[in-house]
Amino acid sequence: MTRLVKTVTEMEGRFEEKWVLVEDDGLVSWEAEAALRHVGHPTPRLTGPQRVSGAARYTVDVALPGMLHAAVLRSPVAHGRVTALQVAAAEAIAGVRAVLTPASELGFQQRSGPLHDEPLYAGAPLAVVAADTLAAAREACRALAPSIEPLPFTVDIETAWQEQRFDGDLHEEARGDVEAALAAAAVRVELVVSTPGQLQTPIEPHAAVAWWKPDELVCFIATQGMFDARAELAKRFDLPPERVRVITEYVGGGFGGKQNAGFEALIAAELSRRTGRPVRLVLDRHGEQLDGGCRPATRQTVRLGATADGMLTAIDAEALVEFGMSGWRAVTTPALTLYRCADVRGIEANLRLELRRGNAFRAPAVMEGITALEQAIDELAIETGLDPLELRRRNFADRDQSADLPYTSNSLLWCYDRAAELAGWPDRDRWREPQADGLLRGMGCAAQIWWGGGGPPSHASCRLGGDGVAQVVVGVQDIGTGTLTAARMVAAEELGLPLDRVTVRGGDTAPAIYGPVAGGSQTTPSVMPAVRGAAAAVRRKLLALAGDVFEAEPDDLVVDDGRIRSRDGGLDEPYTAVTAKLGQASIDGSGNRGPNPDGYRANTFGCQIARVAVDPGTGSVRVEGIWAAHDIGRVINPLGASSQVEGGILQGMAYALSEQRVIDRTTGVPVNATMDDYKVPTMMDTPPIVVAFAPLPDTLLNTVGAKGLGEPPIIPTAAAIANAFRHATGRRAAALPLTRARVLEAIA
């Protein structure tokens, strides 16, 4: 039955009640003990060979006949006024087909124009050129030779704070009376921590190829949300959505920074509209590092109060954010939810600076908040003399205190135990004994909370052809996480087919099968139930047809391993014994993600333990191991899931040790907006990583029992490393990353 139901959906902690279309698929979530043939078994990714052989076509690889190349002129100053652009000189360059400046009349509407005559950050786009070759487009950008009158700027958080340069209002959330609780606390700790600005640094930069055809706008976009991109293009250009097609076959990393259509697709579409030619706009690396987005830097103060035996009585978290996302406040959210505590307050101020505004970056805000909160909790453990994991166990929150609702599932205590067991946590103090190599060693832990329950709407279709091969279509693109592989496993499971008889297609809005943006760790818990529903619909129809063919009761039949069998074992026929009779026809089914359960919050949890070795002579910090235990409900593909954890940990480790957007205070310009100077760790920097997942599916949440995993693994890594550094050296650095000079200062 098809219904419209009202349900609460969540995206990165933003809750919304909305109507969603639901077709009841009658499925119940697989139980923990369910014997599954594909789901839960390590499976190599569907597109691995294409990716490593270069056959995969990313947006940057798209080349269309007659395609023009666009280049962007960017502001060299943090703040200024463009007083002149030599447009005629640019247009005079051979091969130049279009020049867009802030004065250009654009065919699309945007609240603040995409091109700036008063740039508010270094790297802000001033003008764009489309030309027959990229070289000509770049030459024309140089020829534009902007005259810029410099204007005053602020790029440091301290000045912005003193000048009260707020972006939006102060955000405060509280329960109880935190000041009174702090005053009454037997034990108090206060910690001030600075966290760095971090750049997403996808290997494939932001990119779009747009082709404005007479009847359709086709855009190839490196985006995490192809339907959001379609909606944005349709709205901005005032086109019916069905006349916009977005294709996103492969994405070379997004990490939150590639939302919607973005600057690139809007501009490429506009240039194509003007020139009648396909237009390719790919950010160069410098442009990507200047304007691809960032996780904003913060300065946070955390104050904790507790009883002598470590029961938290007060948590007060304050965060100053260096021009973060507009209207998005979640740095102090973990302080309000991770631990049981009656008197709690979180205050956040977003400061307006002449910097590129922050955007989504894998666990936006929450990772920053955990990085501070979990270091403060570590200090409290030291102050109370408690084992840091024991302190966390004592303060376990079994429900969402902000919403006053229970969780659909919460295996955080399991995660503490499992991480401790894997890391050899009980013996951690032996690492502090004098070491033969003269290094200082230590172990630290940190916990993680994140949403990641997903929700509707999310749709899938499944078509079984005469050859007995099922084709699944989903409304999402695979941003490198293995989403399509997981969809294949779920469909094969439900259809009782071997994996090689299921194909999965995504990355194209043309089939008009909707899927959500790959963000908020929502893809797996949103899309996989829809896939299962679509496959189940096909299975039911197949068995009904099998009943006709074999003169059997469909309810007595099951599918397994590409065969149709009767429960009594009397019948055992291949799929094709039925499907071959279809001729050119097919069995079609559709599925959707059902509503979220009323009266619950769905969250992911986890714990990571890090071991570090610190060289007291050079200040070098090496991570020697990370042990990660996460609760993400059912794991669809353990191979893909462990890769996801490893990737998150690497990015988290980089946040603790090496990655940092460095701004020259005298010019306001980032000085390391290249991959040479912006230090993404290499494989040789990668420590051994041990991954475990809680063995408990979230059967309340959805029909596959899965929660999301995109964000969770990056969240606790930096705090665990900082705490390990504290354990090793007895000191805590006031700021991350732990650069060598900073380390020597901290341990001096």
Add this chain to the structure above:
Amino acid sequence: MQTPAPFGYERATSVDGAIASLQRLGPEARIIAGGHSLLPMMKLRLANPEHLIDINDLVELSYIREQDGEIRIGALTRHVALLKSELLARHFPVFADAETVIADPVVRNRGTIGGSLCQADAAEDLSAVCTAVKAKVVIRGAAGERVVGMEDFHVGPYQTAVGAGDVLTEVRLPLRPGSGSAHEKVERRAGDWAIAAASAAVWIAAGRITDVGIGLSAVGLTTIHLTRAEDLLRGQAPSEDLFAEAGAIAAADCSPGADGRGPIDYKRHLVGVLTHRALRRAAARAASQEA
């Protein structure tokens, strides 16, 4: 996504042929060997040679052998060969120390010792290594061959004694008894250019340091040859205090600049620590060789 400016290209079939091409094509021609410094510079348009003369076919320039009391290394010898050479490991383990931390296997499979020395990047490791072990290089030009010691090799940032029409053909390491050597490097991440690196070689006889060489990377406009610390050490009995004192001199005598790799004070501190450690390990290796 950067691409070099257009350039001419030819493959040399002999050293003399390469030299003749250099003479013919003039100062805008460059020798290309592994290309791992030159090509990125060309892509960034920091270098815009009009012609490249590719010497990768000159296999006669790829060797590591012992001859006439020296180890002789052909200029086209790849990093990976230096890393794996048993002959070098026996006499100058400093090479394996350095090669382990130079870039990554892809670079080490292509990059050459001659290219590294001629590039003369102050942050480059092998220039410091060759300075420490008191190497000599053979430079061949139209007028014939000459042998130049490392002390005369670096004439400025990215500038060496190799002239416009010259080819560096060989590196020579004099063999003397009682030697030990080591390389210490700190980089921001695995495979990076050094924040600072120190190479040290010592020659010990009868409990005394008879000779010593120390070279530093990345803390000056060129590779730094630490003569004042060497003078302090020569004739002394090796000791921790002595090496610490040499480290202090190293910290004083280097001239780092502040940049993304670190502030000046930190780099000086680091040079002191690394010089001390390199000397300690070099001396320990000399002692174990004596035994």
